[in-house]
Amino acid sequence: MTKPAPRRITIVDVARHAQVSTTAVSKVLRNAYGASPAMRIKVQQAIAELGYRPSAAARGLRGQTYTVGVMLPDMRNLFFADLLDGITAQLSGTDYQVLLAPGCNGEKAEARVMEAMIDRSMDGLVLIAPVSSKARLNTVARSVPTVVVGRHGPSTTYDTVTDDDVIGATLVVEHLADLGHRRIAHIEHQETDPVRLAEMPNAQRANGYREAMRARGLADEIDIASTSYTHEGGYLGTKELLARPARPTAIFAGADVVALGAMEAIAEAGLSVPGDISVTGYDNSALAAFGPISLTSVDQDGRQMGANAARLLVDRIGDRDRRTSHVKLTPSLVIRRTTAAPPAS
Amino acid sequence: MTKPAPRRITIVDVARHAQVSTTAVSKVLRNAYGASPAMRIKVQQAIAELGYRPSAAARGLRGQTYTVGVMLPDMRNLFFADLLDGITAQLSGTDYQVLLAPGCNGEKAEARVMEAMIDRSMDGLVLIAPVSSKARLNTVARSVPTVVVGRHGPSTTYDTVTDDDVIGATLVVEHLADLGHRRIAHIEHQETDPVRLAEMPNAQRANGYREAMRARGLADEIDIASTSYTHEGGYLGTKELLARPARPTAIFAGADVVALGAMEAIAEAGLSVPGDISVTGYDNSALAAFGPISLTSVDQDGRQMGANAARLLVDRIGDRDRRTSHVKLTPSLVIRRTTAAPPAS
């Protein structure tokens, strides 16, 4: 029953079994030039018979490992699951295996993970909403093909995939203004670092909100609570907004979880959604779609973003010197039951 | 700006810089026997000065890769995030890096992922609620240290960590019976394979339910809808239960998402929770705790399970021949607002 594992089959075993050189087997494995159809068949048969699988560790020492690493900041954000689905779907036909590192919150953890992936000679990296400094991202991208998702600002060393957060914020403001709202508040994720202030999606959403408000002649109504993109951030931000002299009739939360926190604070204050206050989220995560919640939210199409990231990464692995591409997708608004016309009053 | 990445620092560079042999450097890296304190310091200094990091690929060819792989069936189940937190927390002081493979639903995908991890010479595997055949699990465990989480049934080749699902189900039934319920129905995840029927948590929960009902003299009231552990499964299962002649006054859903589906179906039927029907979930995921939902659920303490799994794995990596351990944790019931006494009628 508990017999020790038999020695692993290596390329040498295959070569001997097929009566060819190891070089030949290697060529067949990689679809490389210089192997006749007859030899291909012979080798493939030997591989199948012996159940051979190449060792990625050994491969990594010379060539590729056929592994791409994905770094994401938060396992609990369901939007990232969509992204991941997009990545794996795009890669499913290929030989690449996706591996992710869990829990990379903060610059230090990110650095550790990126180094770990490089040390394991991964062929490419997808970095999702990284907070690391631009210098570090460039350093990483210089040593391994990299695609950065969800961070604005062009780069000459890595490709990017983003959602147009300014448009997303505009969609929300337009929708609420069309319903008749004027006092539309926003809960943002606080940002102090100047580079991130320009590049992170949360900052772009806040900018989009301000611009759209001005465009609708609501510049005087701009009202922002600066907390964080968490459930708690939404709760606290909303309490803050409700305590201000002119209470908002609509709250644009920067993320779905934030909107849920907001709804909790609103309920606690004895107010109703959307009767007294309309609420919108961002991300259109599974949470937003869930019946009893039914949150109006901005849909980013994570699958599409993920698929794009994977495509760009494979392209770059193929040619490291090609010019960088920057894909920007357009979000759409999904209207559900948390937004309505403001109370008559 | 876009200068090509400089050649990577290797152990040879460190050895030259510290004026010692590569063997010596290797010994220091691994805390191996045969290096004097003086040499340790000299080498560590050289490592720091050059910023050297060992190549995991090269290491894997001879020794360890300091990588453990985690396989989980569903990124969207938040309970697994807790598990993962437990694993990473336990491993955070060590040199091990955790990598996970996404989306392993079904036997084929599981097989692919497990092979991929073995091919990458990972030092150990944590398999979370795998559905693969026992024979395959044994094969995997024979070639790499393995801990299986959330699957009952002892093994002599791998360690296991489980939650006592029978107790969990009993807690639910007792709670509902104490409230005065007699018609307590259960929604289970359908299982046909005989081995899995004995080993999978869902089957154990159904068994626990039946036993507990009998123990309370409610054998005649046992009522099961057999669907799946999904939102849809909960919805359809509940519609089925509501259509039966004797409508249940309480529904024990096998998982939190199932309970949400159930609540949707109940609302659609014009009934209220817990006024007309009480509902309980299982897992105590973040979803259950969320205010507006506030679902009574069984808490498995995923962090603790994860920490145990990681500890067992490290122990087994240290000694592959030690006898297998099987840790079984006891769940607890978290009572919230979806359970109450049955309607008077």
Added chain:
DNA sequence: GAACGGATGGGTAACGTTGTTCAAACTCTG
């Protein structure tokens, strides 16, 4: 003072794969 033994450090051969080089065996062309 010779023989012994533990502590320390180095030499060397793997580990399993791939890129390069090279020779042999073919296939054309004039």
Added chain:
DNA sequence: CAGAGTTTGAACAACGTTACCCATCCGTTC
């Protein structure tokens, strides 16, 4: 049918690390 090119497959040297073994060196013991 000779010469030139074009396939085809093999030999071999990396890649960066670790396991194993051996050579010192020094202090102890008889």
